[in-house]
Amino acid sequence: MSAATTQFTLADLERMPADGMHREILHGELIEMPPPTLRHEIIAARINRSLVLFLGRKEFGMVFLSKMGYRLLSDDRTWVEPDVSFVRKERVQSSLDKDYVDGAPDLAVEVISPSESAQDVEDKIEAYLSGGAHAVVVVYPKKQTVKLFLSEGTSRTLRGGDVLTLPGLLPGWEMPVTEIFAA
Numbered sequence: 001m002s003a004a005t006t007q008f009t010l011a012d013l014e015r016m017p018a019d020g021m022h023r024e025i026l027h028g029e030l031i032e033m034p035p036p037t038l039r040h041e042i043i044a045a046r047i048n049r050s051l052v053l054f055l056g057r058k059e060f061g062m063v064f065l066s067k068m069g070y071r072l073l074s075d076d077r078t079w080v081e082p083d084v085s086f087v088r089k090e091r092v093q094s095s096l097d098k099d100y101v102d103g104a105p106d107l108a109v110e111v112i113s114p115s116e117s118a119q120d121v122e123d124k125i126e127a128y129l130s131g132g133a134h135a136v137v138v139v140y141p142k143k144q145t146v147k148l149f150l151s152e153g154t155s156r157t158l159r160g161g162d163v164l165t166l167p168g169l170l171p172g173w174e175m176p177v178t179e180i181f182a183a
Contacts, residue, residue: 006030009076022066026123028077033115036066036083039141043111044083046180047139051086054173061088061106069100070108072131080124084109086170104131106169111139125149134169144181 007028016023022033036044044065051063064085072078085105087095095101108128112121121138128136129151136149146158150168158164164175 007077010071010079011076013079022081024081024124025077025079026120026127031120033113036111036113040083040111040113043139043141043180044109046182047109047137047175048084050175050179051084051170051173054170059089060170061086062092064105068105070104070131071100071102072104072127074102078127078131080108080127082108082128083111104128104133106134107137107166108133108135109137109139111141114142135166137164139180141181144177146177146180 008025008030009028010025012030013023013025020035022035024031048063048065055061055063064087066081066083068085069079069081070085072080082105086107087101087105091101091106104127110121110124125136125138129149134151138147138149140147144159146162146164147155148158148164149155158177160177162177164177164180166173
């Protein structure tokens with residue numbers, strides 16, 4: 001990014017038109033994407049449903065679908081809306097008097113669209129982890145793979161017969177990868 005590039009902030013994002021485009025800001029750079037596809041939304045809804053059913057009445061935290069925004073850094077130049085996110089109860093409670101949650105969600109799930117660049121995806125993963133996320137799950141519909149990135153610096157790729165679990169964050173929750181991509 002050159003010095004002459006416009007640096008966007010949350011205030012700029014809030015002034016943009018409600019025209020159906022999905023917008024995020026990463027380190028001051030505006031990222032615009034068309035609305036998600038049906039397949040994208042089905043995958044996000046399946047993961048959301050699995051988390052909601054698992055949590056039930058446990059009051060362990062809240063699961064959010066896309067449209068929940070997170071200011072990852074205090075300078076208002078990194079603002080993202082994961083496709084699915086989970087925030088622990090105590091963090092939800094401490095944010096109720098604010099418009100948004102400061103910092104990353106405890107779990108961020110991104111379903112990758114054809115319009116997203118590999119660099120943007122990598123930058124977003126790094127921003128989530130730097131912002132305090134415990135885990136980032138990146139779903140690649142075309143390849144039918146899931147990549148899991150954990151805050152301690154480990155990552156793994158899941159396919160077909162694998163099961164997505166997050167024992168350090170959501171002990172007991174599991175979701176077969178085949179369920180994520182079911183027809």
